[in-house]
Amino acid sequence: MTNLALRKDPYNIVITGVGGQGNVMASRVLATMLVRRGFRVTIGETFGMSQRGGSVMSHIRVSSAAVWSPQIPKGRADLLVALEPVEAIRVLADYGNPSVKSLVNMRPIYPVGVITGEADYPAPETIRKAVAALSETACFLDATAEAIRLGNPIWGNIIMIGAVARLGVLPVNRELFAAVIREGMPASRVEANLRAFAIGEAAVA
């Protein structure tokens, strides 16, 4: 496929969330789409014990020229996709800069300190303000609620990928997604994924 221009080279994407939300799946799908477009893509992620219900983060670095290291330097993310709102702030504090675009699923997952009442979870308005203050543009959606309506909260990650496509910052679209998902998934799950993607697109429009 032809190589389309990137807004920046390398273009640095962070996908963050909580272990179990489908972070790895989301990064794999987005990266595969970009590989199909002819880009050199590196994904950096860690999984294992520290990710059991803990904070997780995938770095995707996209370039038309070189292979970049799998870790985005601090302060140099271009796009943030957050599957969980507090994780959005956590990542922006480290990787944000005045030109980062943020896409945030607003459904919280409470950490253990909040469960036991020892820590407070910030109010939605506080989160929105913090994310907006740390981003050039910020877009908030309740992907989890949409995914539950669709039948399973796990599809929140694909809804977020649909939203990324609609943002227009990367050369990815529904056709490309469909091609990638058909290859990597049993046919029975393709339809739901396509619907999730469409919901994400609509949420940003």
Place this chain on the structure above:
Amino acid sequence: MKELLSGNEAIARGAYECGVRFAAGYPGTPSTEIMEAFATYEGVYAEWAPNEKVAMEVGIGAALAGARVMVVMKHVGVNVAADPLFTVSYTGINGALVVVSADDPSLHSSQNEQDNRNYAKFMKIPMLEPSDSQEAKEFIKIAFEISERFDTPVFLRSTTRVSHSKSVVTLEAPKTMEDRTAIRCNAEKYVMVPMNARKRRVEVEKRMRLLEAFAENFPENRMEINDPEVGIITAGMSYHYAKDVFPDYSYVKLGMVHPLPVGLIREFASRVRKLYALEELDPFIEEQVRALGIEVTGKAIFPYTNEFNPGIVEQAIIGHDKILRTLPERQLPLRPPNLCPGCPHRGLFYVLGRLKVFISGDIGCYTLSFMKPLDALHSCICMGASIGMAHGMSKALGEKGRGKVVGVIGDSTFLHSGMTPLLNMAYNHSDALIVICDNLTTAMTGMQEHPATGFTLQGEKTMGVDLAKLVRALGIKSVRLVDPYDLKKTRTVLKEELAKPGPSVVISRRACVLFKREKLSPGKPLRVDPEKCTGCRLCLGLGCPPIAWKKLVGPSGDQKKKGEKQQGIAVIDLNICSGCGLCRQLCKSDAIVEQI
């Protein structure tokens, strides 16, 4: 054909492409996916051994028969396998033997941060270190070539960043190798009694000299002369970090980290003005370069601990990173890892934590029980240590420790290295209680088979050892079985066994809630009836992800008025509740009910 592969998948692919058809290992992050990926290739034999030492010995046996063998483990697994490895370095390997050691800088999923390059030097075994997936695939092939050419085991060292990162790899057609296996006896070479080992010891040094000469002209030890002002000697992922931020500096990029190409390093040092050794963890390269009488900067500016990233390299060399950030520090709730909703360990450790005993822990998901609110695990050193330590503590405490010392260990970990210490407990009249947390799989690394699951790595049906019978065979007379979803019964059995003199074993059995083969559905999601919840917080003591505390004092005055004492109520997120029912057993006011 090009494909996006993780470093681990690339190692498996490379081994397959170069004709390797035999592999053994034990799961451990960040190495696990190598064996899982390799096992799926056509015509290969791959096995999970009960531990890394066994895997190593299986590998040595196969190599002695003439096979090309890959043995795979995480960094601490090499400690377990170290005994045979030190000596197979003397004997050589007949076929080919490559040991993959996946190190874990930053301890993402490990109990220590050991730098296994030291083993290469210590064992006198050459070591290659790839820096991305394409290299991982190429280097494993080169490792096999070196193994065959020099009759030596070879290490391939990866790190978490290389193993788990994905980049594009060019795939090639797999080679099929002729079968060179046969029974060949050569006692002088393979029987390491002193008289033979003394001779082989000399051969080891000869081999090291040959490998040193090989390293000088090894194409993957690469000199890149750009700006002569700054030269960086590096290897592995650190090379990419440095290239990200300093593309114009000069480099020696080492594909082989042991032995080092001394001549190449001397030449490089003479061609650049300022020389750095850039490496995560130990100053392994730096110390050797300095020993050559070459001035080099390393750990004086680069950290000893944790993995690097481009920013750390930049900061260390030029004193600051290029982007100045003025982001405010924010108070965010921390998010440590936690046991999953419905995890069978939660019930067991909730009960154990309230027995006022010392809980000697082990390696597994259940290690997370050390955290609040469960607060139910008091030590964790290495695989299998729980049992020996519980016994030692119980002996040292004597009467003071009676009924007060418990060792906890998972099923896979018990089979890895828990059997010998349990035998020791029976043999030496122990008084401690051991609990085997049997979730029917190796859960933490992602559901790998082991000798009690009834399946092999390649999905073949096999025997599954009966843990209760095994424990009895080791000499333990009192063996009980509990379901950790039943809090009351679990508590009763644990108390009874603690009260008994002599060693006891309780097997706490319930499949991992994420284990698909068991097709678990513990129950329907539960909810809290806000009318009945008294805000006693008992259920919060489980630290279960779906249960949260909702304060009643909020800006919205329309909430139900409760007595002044009550600060809030518990709420359950039905989307993540597994319906295991532990909270329901704890609730004294019957406020936890099924969803309508």
